[in-house]
Amino acid sequence: MTSEEIALIRSTFAAAAKQPDATAALFYAKLFTLDPSLRGLFHGDMRAMGEKFISMLAMVAANLSHLDRLLPTVRQLGERHAGYRVQDAHYVTVGAALLAALAENLGPAWSPAAHTAWSKAYDLLSSTMIEAAHQAAQKKAS
Template identity: 40%
Template sequence: MTPEQISLVQDSFKKVAPIAGPAADIFYDKLFEIAPQVRSLFPDDMSDQKKKLMQMIGVAVNGLTNLDAILPAVQDLGRRHNDYDVTPEHYDYVGEALIFALGKGLGDDFTDEVKAAWVETYTTLASVMIAAQKDAVAA
């Protein structure tokens, strides 16, 4: 990731943070629309899950300037996904739902450059999580 991409992601997330609740609603509504089979992986009451999602995204976004510092936590999260029957395919759905929610939440501020920066960020972090998850299964 370039410093410009990191800046775009961090600046745009500052605009999403004040609408974290509705943004999480949009995200999960979209996720369950495009991948209804993943709904059973989540609790019936999504309140805590939505808060965790936004907190996790915040930690990741804030850590982008020092990616090496957050990689162990990202890897651990990937390994923990084995306990929830998450598959690599699920990451594609999550990425699609994330980009959709950001687009809705940011409106006109979700420029092509901002979108590309978020796609790069998500792809980078998801790749780390998937690799850690696969390594944990192989071990």
């Protein structure tokens, strides 16, 4: 990712994070609209999950220029999500929900450049999580 794309992610996240509860609620609403079956993977307090979601996005935005710090945490997240029965195809839906929620939340501040930057970042994160989940499953099977 370019430094301009990273800066764009940071600035758009900062704008979305001004209303963290609304941003998280919008994301989950989009996610469950796109695939209602995913609701069954979520147990417990959705507000607390929303806080974790926003915290993870903040960590990502802060560390995109330091992948050596970011990717180990993302790998651990992928391993945990495998235990939650998350399937590879779910990552596509999550990405679509994330982009749609950011676009709606940010309105005119959302641009094609922001969409591209977030898409690149999400592709990196989701592919890292999927790879980690596969590796964890292989270790468990051995």
